[in-house]
Amino acid sequence: MTESSADFAASTVVVVTSPTDPLATPLVEELSREYDERYGLNDGIPSSAELSRYPAEIFSAAEGGTFILLLADGEAVAGGAFKREDAETVEVKRVWTHSAHRRRGLARRVMAELEAEAVRRGYRTVVLTTGARQPEAVALYLSLGYEPEFDLDGDWEAVSYLSFRKTLR
Numbered sequence: 001m002t003e004s005s006a007d008f009a010a011s012t013v014v015v016v017t018s019p020t021d022p023l024a025t026p027l028v029e030e031l032s033r034e035y036d037e038r039y040g041l042n043d044g045i046p047s048s049a050e051l052s053r054y055p056a057e058i059f060s061a062a063e064g065g066t067f068i069l070l071l072a073d074g075e076a077v078a079g080g081a082f083k084r085e086d087a088e089t090v091e092v093k094r095v096w097t098h099s100a101h102r103r104r105g106l107a108r109r110v111m112a113e114l115e116a117e118a119v120r121r122g123y124r125t126v127v128l129t130t131g132a133r134q135p136e137a138v139a140l141y142l143s144l145g146y147e148p149e150f151d152l153d154g155d156w157e158a159v160s161y162l163s164f165r166k167t168l169r
Contacts, residue, residue, distance in 0.1 A: 009105035012070035012077060014113055019056045019067055019081070019094070027069070027076045031096045038133045051094070058083045065090070066117050070106055078106035082114050085127065090118050092128040095137070107140055119168050126166045132156035 019028060032048035039047035059067040064084025069076040080095035092114055097106045118126060128146070130137040138156075142148070146164035156162060 005104040008072070008101075009070075009109040012072050012106065012109065015069045015071055016061075017067055017069055019059060021069070023069055023071070023076050024067075024079060027079050027096055027098055028094075030098060031094065034099075039131060054083065054093070059093075064121070066114070067094075068110065068113055068117075070109060070113075072101070077101040078110050080107075080110040080114055082118060082126070088123060089125040089127060090123045092126055095128075108144070111140070111144055115166075115168060124168055126168060127163065129161040129163050132160055132162060138162060
């Protein structure tokens with residue numbers, strides 16, 4: 001009997017760590033490759049350069065952030081982070097599911113864990129952006145109650161960075 005997607009997502013172990021943790025390396029490397037494949041060069045710079053825009057420390061609890069991985073059998077299958085924007089707001093970054101484990105509820109679990117941690121810390125709002133060439137991310141965020149700050153029927157490529165906002169309960 002095969003394990004359902006919901007059971008698999010629920011059975012993963014949440015680890016609070018850092019983007020520099022060796023456990024995160026395969027996940028971050030795959031994310032880098034996919035960014036470059038989907039978006040190519042921006043002004044001659046690989047799109048994956050976005051992943052190094054922020055120092056790892058910004059995702060630490062000491063700086064108001066967090067970085068989590070979901071582990072299955074000791075390997076990272078999904079992850080995500082948030083960084084502090086202000087006293088009431090965090091920005092979610094780098095939500096990613098390993099390509100071998102997609103469509104199993106892992107990104108939804110990552111988002112639930114990030115939102116729960118934000119609530120525990122007293123944050124009231126989550127903001128995030130995704131790229132115009134990531135319709136699966138747009139669908140996820142809409143399904144989780146995030147409000148788009150762009151015209152869903154407009155030209156996503158012209159907007160480029162698609163912004164969302166959600167008030168936490």
